[in-house]
Amino acid sequence: MERLRQDDPARIGEFVSLARLDADGSRGVPERRYLARSADGGHTVLACLPPSGVDPARWAAEAQQAARLTQPGFWPVGRLGGTPAFPWYSSPYRPALPLPAVLAAHGGPLPEPLVRTLGGTLAEALASAHVLGIVHGGVCPAGVLLTACGPLLGCFGATRANPVAGTSPTPESGLETGCLAPELAAGGPADRAGDVYALGAVLAYAATGHTVPERQEIPGGLRDIVTACRSRDPEGRPEPARVLAELLPGAAYGALTGATEPVSLPGRVVEALSRQSAEVLATALPTQGR
Numbered sequence: 001m002e003r004l005r006q007d008d009p010a011r012i013g014e015f016v017s018l019a020r021l022d023a024d025g026s027r028g029v030p031e032r033r034y035l036a037r038s039a040d041g042g043h044t045v046l047a048c049l050p051p052s053g054v055d056p057a058r059w060a061a062e063a064q065q066a067a068r069l070t071q072p073g074f075w076p077v078g079r080l081g082g083t084p085a086f087p088w089y090s091s092p093y094r095p096a097l098p099l100p101a102v103l104a105a106h107g108g109p110l111p112e113p114l115v116r117t118l119g120g121t122l123a124e125a126l127a128s129a130h131v132l133g134i135v136h137g138g139v140c141p142a143g144v145l146l147t148a149c150g151p152l153l154g155c156f157g158a159t160r161a162n163p164v165a166g167t168s169p170t171p172e173s174g175l176e177t178g179c180l181a182p183e184l185a186a187g188g189p190a191d192r193a194g195d196v197y198a199l200g201a202v203l204a205y206a207a208t209g210h211t212v213p214e215r216q217e218i219p220g221g222l223r224d225i226v227t228a229c230r231s232r233d234p235e236g237r238p239e240p241a242r243v244l245a246e247l248l249p250g251a252a253y254g255a256l257t258g259a260t261e262p263v264s265l266p267g268r269v270v271e272a273l274s275r276q277s278a279e280v281l282a283t284a285l286p287t288q289g290r
Contacts, residue, residue, distance in 0.1 A: 001035060001279050010286070012036055012047040012088050013081040018283050021046065022098060022142065028176030028211075029142040030158035031059075035093065035280055044093040044280060045078070048154075049086075051174040054162055060087035062137075062157025069134070073125025073257030075145055075154035095277040096152070097269070099144040099202070103209060105272035112219050115206045117263060120248035121150050121256040122199055127240035128257065130192045137190035139198035140176040141205045148262045148273060159190045176201070178211025182232050193234035199243065200229025222247075 001019040010017055015036035022029050032049040050059035060080075067077040067089065075091060082088040099118075103109065110118070122144065129136060138158030145152050162175050177185070181197035184190060201211040203226050208217045218226050225246045231237050244251060265273075 001276055014038060015045055015047055016285050026100060028140055030138060030155050030162060030174035037285060041285060045090040046093055047088055047090045049088050056085055056087050058161040062161045063089045066156035071128045073153060075152040094147055095273045096145040096147045097272055099141040102146050102269055105268050106266050109209050110206050112221055115203060116247045118151050118206055119203045120244045120251060122153060123240040123243040124256045125153055126195050130240060135190050135192055136195050139195055139202060140179040141202055144202060149259050150263045159184060176211060183234060193237050196229050196237040200226050
């Protein structure tokens with residue numbers, strides 16, 4: 001939880017803003033995300049808005065598509081609202097940390113076993129979407145929200161809502177340039193191969209703290225699969241199912257994204273999730289005049 005700034009909205013639809021999810025100055029966050037509560041205090045949600053400088057209609061269209069997803073492993077979109085100029089969506093609150101906050105809480109890159117679990121779960125989610133012809137188009141560290149039961153993919157369609165026309169995206173777009181496949185950065189459409197490239201960047205980030213590390217920085221056990229995912233040749237990138245098999249040999253397909261039991265997380269990360277939950281429960285609605 002981060003304190004609201006003067007330029008943050010006091011209300012999002014019928015919800016009262018409590019705090020920002022992302023730390024001030026966070027890079028590569030393609031949505032504005034707020035913890036908010038209904039005026040009667042009965043419902044707490046994560047409410048999301050498009051970033052400044054982005055076509056709100058494009059962003060709203062991606063939110064509408066995300067709301068229709070039923071595949072496990074994706075952050076759910078519960079409600080859509082707002083106006084064409086000020087769209088928003090909300091999801092029921094659960095304690096969750098964006099991947100950059102996970103690394104900050106842990107104090108650096110994550111241990112390899114956890115990187116494998118995170119990567120395998122994300123790969124399984126992408127595989128379930130790709131088989132239905134659904135391209136996520138927004139895989140990035142900030143789009144990975146870690147809960148006690150594992151990661152969920154948010155920021156659906158960020159690269160489609162923030163089209164890149166052959167130039168580097170502006171800081172206002174919120175896109176993490178290290179997650180953009182070369183063909184996408186050159187103006188090509190978001191596709192399954194681009195999702196895999198971005199998955200490789202997320203794995204690299206979790207293991208090293210950088211989306212574009214030097215090869216020798218990547219732990220030896222992850223080096224080959226991360227390098228393959230980040231191949232400049234789209235045809236040379238593995239399918240998500242192969243990424244899952246490489247990261248978690250023998251894992252039963254479908255058992256990761258649908259997990260309801262807590263996963264093993266470092267103590268500091270568990271503490272951060274617990275602290276967020278406690279702070280949300282303890283936060284009172286702002287008094288009139290905010």
